Amino acid sequence: MHPPGxxxxxxxxxxxxxxxxxxxxxxxxxxxxxxEALLADRSIPGEVERRWNRPLxxxxxxxxxxxxxxxxxxxxxxxASPSLTVSTEKAAILxxxxxxxxxxxxxxxxxxxxxxxxxxxxxxxxxxxREGGTAIWEAVEDEFExxxxxxxxxxxxxxxxxEDSAFVYLENAPGPGxxxxxxxxPVIALISGGIDSPVAAYEIMKRGSxxxxxYVDLGAYGGIDHEARAMETVxxxxxxxxxxxxxxxxxxxxxxVDLLVGEMEQGxxxxxxxxxxxxxxxxxxxxxxxxxxxxxAVGQKSSQTVQxxxxxxxxxDLPIHRPLLSRDKHDIVAQAREIGTFSQSTxxxxxxxxxxxxxxxxxxxxxxxxxEPDDLLERAEETAKKAELIEP
Ligand code: ATP
Ligand code: MG
Numbered sequence: 139m140h141p142p143g144x145x146x147x148x149x150x151x152x153x154x155x156x157x158x159x160x161x162x163x164x165x166x167x168x169x170x171x172x173x174e175a176l177l178a179d180r181s182i183p184g185e186v187e188r189r190w191n192r193p194l195x196x197x198x199x200x201x202x203x204x205x206x207x208x209x210x211x212x213x214x215x216x217x218a219s220p221s222l223t224v225s226t227e228k229a230a231i232l233x234x235x236x237x238x239x240x241x242x243x244x245x246x247x248x249x250x251x252x253x254x255x256x257x258x259x260x261x262x263x264x265x266x267x268r269e270g271g272t273a274i275w276e277a278v279e280d281e282f283e284x285x286x287x288x289x290x291x292x293x294x295x296x297x298x299x300x301e302d303s304a305f306v307y308l309e310n311a312p313g314p315g316x317x318x319x320x321x322x323x324p325v326i327a328l329i330s331g332g333i334d335s336p337v338a339a340y341e342i343m344k345r346g347s348x349x350x351x352x353y354v355d356l357g358a359y360g361g362i363d364h365e366a367r368a369m370e371t372v373x374x375x376x377x378x379x380x381x382x383x384x385x386x387x388x389x390x391x392x393x394x395v396d397l398l399v400g401e402m403e404q405g406x407x408x409x410x411x412x413x414x415x416x417x418x419x420x421x422x423x424x425x426x427x428x429x430x431x432x433x434x435a436v437g438q439k440s441s442q443t444v445q446x447x448x449x450x451x452x453x454x455d456l457p458i459h460r461p462l463l464s465r466d467k468h469d470i471v472a473q474a475r476e477i478g479t480f481s482q483s484t485x486x487x488x489x490x491x492x493x494x495x496x497x498x499x500x501x502x503x504x505x506x507x508x509x510e511p512d513d514l515l516e517r518a519e520e521t522a523k524k525a526e527l528i529e530p
Pocket of ligand 1: 336
C-alpha cells in the first residue's frame with residue numbers, strides 16, 4: 139500500500155553502509171546499476187538517483203508498487219518503501235500524513251515512525267511523530283474512532299526527513315539484504331536440478347558473487363527431466379540478475395558416470411563428487427571464477443557426512459562454498475518456494491540414481507583412491523574442456 143501520489147521508492151541498504159566511504163560509493167554504484175537493470179528487464183518506468191547514501195527510484199504512481207518489488211529483488215537491498223515526496227516544511231509533512239490517512243487509514247490502530255537525517259531542522263522526530271499522530275487522528279475522527287498502538291499497530295505511517303525532501307510511506311517491503319551482485323568475484327555454481335543447489339547459488343549471489351552455472355549431464359542416469367529442471371531454476375535465478383551472464387556450462391559426464399557405476403560399488407558417490415569438483419575447478423580457471431558453490435549440507439546425504447565432505451573436498455585447491463551447510467531441509471524448501479526455484483516435481487535428482495545399495499559414510503582418502511579409476515581426474519579435466527555453453 140502507498141500514500142496517494144506516491145511516485146518515489148526509497149531504497150535502503152545495510153551491509154553496504156558498514157563499508158568505508160570509498161567502498162560504499164563503489165558498491166552503491168553497482169547497486170544503482172543493478173536496480174536500473176531490474177526495472178528495464180521488467181519494463182517498469184523509473185530512474186534511479188543516488189542521494190544521501192540512498193538510492194531513490196523516481197517513477198509514476200501507477201508503477202510505484204512494481205518498482206518497489208523490483209528494488210526488493212536486488213541483492214544488497216534491506217527494504218524499500220513506495221513514498222510520497224514533500225518538502226521538509228513541517229506543515230507540508232503534516233498535510234501529507236492527513237491526506238494519506240484520509241485515503242488509506244480505515245480502521246484499527248496506527249502509529250507514526252518519524253526519522254530525521256538532517257539534525258539542523260527546526261523540529262525533532264518526536265515532535266514530528268506527536269504532531270503527525272494528531273494530524274492523522276483529526277483527518278479520520280469523523281469517520282471512525284482512531285486508536286494509537288505504538289507496539290503493534292495495524293498501520294504505520296513512516297516519515298523520513300532528509301536534507302531537502304521528506305518522504306511519507308506506509309510500507310517497508312523487505313529485500314534480501316547482503317551485498318550488490320558484482321561486489322564480489324564470480325564463482326562456479328554446481329546446479330543439479332534438485333532443491334538445494336539453486337538456493338545455495340542464490341545465497342552466494344546475495345553476498346555479491348555472480349554465478350557461473352554448471353550442470354553435469356549424468357548421461358543415462360540424468361535425463362532430460364533432470365536437466366530441464368536445472369535449467370528452469372537457472373532461469374529463475376537469472377531474473378534476479380538480468381545484467382549478468384547466466385548461461386549454463388553443460389559438462390558431458392555420462393561416460394564418467396558409466397565408468398564409476400561399472401567399476402565401483404562403495405565409494406562411487408564420493409568419486410562422483412571428486413569428478414564434479416575437479417571438473418568445476420578446470421572450468422573455473424577458464425572463466426576466471428574463484429570458488430565453487432554447492433547445495434551440500436552436513437549430514438543431508440551419505441556423501442555429505444563431515445568425513446566424506448572432508449575427503450572429497452581435497453580434490454581441489456579452490457574453496458568449496460556451502461552456504462546451506464547448517465540448514466534443515468524444511469527451511470531450504472521454504473526458501474526455495476520464496477525465491478521461486480521450488481518445483482513440485484517428484485523426479486529423482488540424478489545423483490540418487492547413481493547411488494549404490496551400500497553407501498559409504500565414513501570414507502578415508504587412501505582406500506578410496508585404490509578403488510577409484512586411475513585416470514578419473516584426468517578424464518574429469520578433459521570432460522570439463524568439452525563443456526558446452528547453453529542458454530538455460
Ligand atoms: P540438490 O542438492 O540440488 O537439491 P540433491 O540434494 O539431489 O540436489 P546431491 O546429491 O545432494 O543433490 O548433490 C549435492 C550437490 O552437488 C548439489 O547441491 C549440487 O550443488 C551438486 N550436484 C549434484 N548433482 C549435480 C549435477 N548433475 N550437476 C551439477 N551439480 C550437481
Ligand atoms: Mg542436496
